[in-house]
Amino acid sequence: STGERQELSCGWAFQKLFTSDGMPVPSKTYELLLNGGTPYERGVEVDPSLSRRAGSGVLHQLISLKKQPVLVVKLRSLSTQSKDILNLLPETLIGSMCYIHLLIFYRQILGDALLRDRINMQSAELICNPILATFPQLMDQPDLMDALRSAWADRERTLKRSEKHCIYLHGNVFKCCSSVQRDREFLKSVFILVYHDSAFPLLRSTLLPSYKWAEEESEASRWRVIADFLRKSQENDGALQSLLSSENTQTAFDISELAYDFLGETRKNNPTV
Known part of the structure; x- marks a missing residue:
């Protein structure tokens, strides 16, 4: 063998x-x-x-x-609530329902970057956005997606009722009222903070073993690192203290951590583009 x-x-x-x-x-x-x-x-x-x-x-x-x-x-x-949520995503999508609310945030942030925040719609320049640059990598590592989902659920529980009464994304629940846009922007900003305090630092942590499919020992080692990082981030009200600690080191900085290239796949398939 x-x-x-x-x-x-x-x-x-x-x-x-x-x-x-x-x-x-x-x-x-x-x-x-x-x-x-x-x-x-x-x-x-x-x-x-x-x-x-x-x-x-x-x-x-x-x-x-x-x-x-x-x-x-x-x-x-599907229930009416589930249909409302799925209508915010592409027509064909294969994945777990438990990640749908995270994908919706990603799509909203992507829409803002491409349609709202660009000065020139014809520009193909790189976009500085850590979430857009790294979120696709999370989809290939389910334990990091679970870490983000857990961190968001913990943060969501701390929100005041008035902060989430208009849009409440959790499982298959989706509610709307008159101040939808304002509350959508607020929740989006909270999600960005949660992402920067959980999944983003873990992606570049040298303590996190490489993801290896179907290897129980590797998965257990990774989850111990992930759980410890999430616990410390929650105790310290953010990941900054852990990131500044000498016990936690990161891989060398790469511009790809921040630069989102929405024409990247096209360039890979056609180098002349």
């Missing part, structure tokens, strides 16, 4: 989300028979040994079919 870790497919299944008339399929639980191989292959079983052991009789074939692995998928209708 080489000890190499990699993703291994346990099978695949296909479920239509819309009927031939374009209507959503009924909201219920579906049991989908898992197929082996790839979606481009047909008739490949996940466990061929089950068919080999089965006899030629109809009863044996039915018993063998029931033993084949299935994927249970439950489709349900």
Whole structure:
């Protein structure tokens, strides 16, 4: 054994989300028979040994079919509150619902930077914004996303009722009233402070081991560092004291920590741009 870790497919299944008339399929639980191989292959079983052991009789074939692995998928209708939240995000998005309120803040900050704060809409210059520059990196590290979610939840609990009575983002709740814009700006400013006191310093901490998928020891080590940093930040009312401490060191500064290049992906795919 080489000890190499990699993703291994346990099978695949296909479920239509819309009927031939374009209507959503009924909201219920579906049991989908898992197929082996790839979606481009047909008739490949996940466990061929089950068919080999089965006899030629109809009863044996039915018993063998029931033993084949299935994927249970439950489709349900979204609540009005959930739809209101999801309407603030792209039409197609794959991810965890628990991060949606964080993604909404990111999208709002991105919208401000591109549409409100730029002097020239034709400018393709780099934008100085630590959140826009580093937030995509968090999406590749779920434990840091959990750290940001935890820090935001702690800060949200300290807000006064009057500070969050118009827009309240938590789970699947979304409420609005007349002073929406003012309170949206306030919550956005609080989120920026929380980000700078939690996820942003952790991304550059030398104490945080590199993220390695499916390595329990690495994940446990990372979470100990994350939990300790969040605890100290909460006790000291911010991350400044921890950042100035000799016990906590950061990687060498790189301009990419602050510079957001919204044409970055285009430049990667087409170097002449």
